[in-house]
Amino acid sequence: MTSRQRAYLRGLANNLDAIIQIGKQGVTPEISAGIDEALEARELVKVALLQNCDENVREAAEFLAQNAKADCVQVIGRKFTLYRRSRTKPAIELPR
Numbered sequence: 001m002t003s004r005q006r007a008y009l010r011g012l013a014n015n016l017d018a019i020i021q022i023g024k025q026g027v028t029p030e031i032s033a034g035i036d037e038a039l040e041a042r043e044l045v046k047v048a049l050l051q052n053c054d055e056n057v058r059e060a061a062e063f064l065a066q067n068a069k070a071d072c073v074q075v076i077g078r079k080f081t082l083y084r085r086s087r088t089k090p091a092i093e094l095p096r
Contacts, residue, residue, distance in 0.1 A: 013081040018048035039084040
């Protein structure tokens with residue numbers, strides 16, 4: 001992913017709310033499955049780690065990105081954004 005594409009996705013992510021929240025139990029298989037489904041449906045997903053989650057935000061983002069075969073677009077505070085092009089109906093057209 002180029003820096004131009006990453007910047008474009010960061011701009012799109014500004015208006016998104018976090019649709020997945022990771023709490024006290026941390027990253028679970030259910031969270032991974034939920035992120036995979038959300039990425040297929042939306043392509044761009046914002047995830048929030050709640051205050052009671054003890055995991056490192058950057059490590060959780062990289063782990064979930066690897067599991068979902070996605071790209072980590074940005075990490076800001078306790079939130080991160082993941083992107084994966086939909087296999088069935090791509091909606092986001094990335095700049096070249």
